[in-house]
Ligand SMILES: *[C@@H]1O[C@H](CO)[C@@H](O)[C@H](O)[C@H]1NC(C)=O
């Protein structure tokens with residue numbers, strides 16, 4: 001994990017030491033506190049055994065489901081989504097069901113843990129935006145662009161960029177924002193743009209309405225009951241930088257999901273929420289991912305707390 005230590009804590013507020021005092025006093029002078037939203041977002045598509053998209057929506061636990069991932073792009077006109085063996089032809093009907101019957105927002109995330117994506121040029125970014133529009137969003141059928149989910153229209157696109165460099169995602173965001181009604185979200189690591197997969201330039205466009213911050217797999221900012229400073233410092237950094245976006249606390253849905261960041265359900269209500277709801281752009285909680293959440297039922301246990 002040496003790579004984590006080498007990364008710069010670009011999001012740590014300079015006033016981090018003062019947080020110790022504030023936390024100690026239990027009084028943080030922040031902006032107006034946000035209320036509960038019961039807004040739970042979950043990633044779906046990383047394990048065939050997680051069950052169908054429809055089943056996830058029918059639990060009533062989630063307000064947003066993010067299909068993951070469109071994992072191959074930036075290589076000319078070849079694009080490919082990896083749904084871990086789910087039957088893509090069934091997904092279209094499930095998307096429509098989720099949207100109509102459950103009022104669930106359904107997004108497609110691009111990127112992921114693979115290394116077959118990048119945006120080498122501004123043109124590659126614009127081409128990807130056009131592809132997303134015609135293949136998954138509101139674009140009409142265009143010759144040569146198949147729609148993997150048929151006529152289902154997704155609400156928007158999420159960026160989950162861990163590899164392949166950070167170039168041209170700002171161009172992608174601008175092009176996508178030019179299309180009507182596309183919700184743009186991003187799911188960055190909690191330390192932000194220190195690694196090769198930074199999305200700082202994209203975020204700087206101000207076009208992203210939601211930021212799901214991954215508070216796991218990174219000891220520099222994951223939540224720890226015994227010392228909350230690093231978590232809270234990171235959260236405040238995001239809140240200060242992006243006051244116009246809704247912020248989501250990204251948590252692992254089970255203890256065995258990530259190397260760190262697991263928070264017991266009771267601690268979500270007792271320890272995490274009192275901190276994050278101090279910021280008025282608190283939006284909710286994001287869970288990684290549906291497979292673990294179906295297995296353990298974590299989302300259902302925390303939903304009334306968030
Ligand atoms: C449907 O979801 C949207 C976005 O989450 C929300 O604003 C709206 O109030 C919901 N509508 C109903 C009828 O629940």
Ligand SMILES: *[C@@H]1O[C@H](CO)[C@@H](O)[C@H](O)[C@H]1NC(C)=O
Pocket residue numbers: 113217257258259288
């Ligand atoms: C945690 O990080 C490792 C190393 O980068 C990665 O392989 C793994 O997929 C990550 N886990 C999650 C849950 O993101």
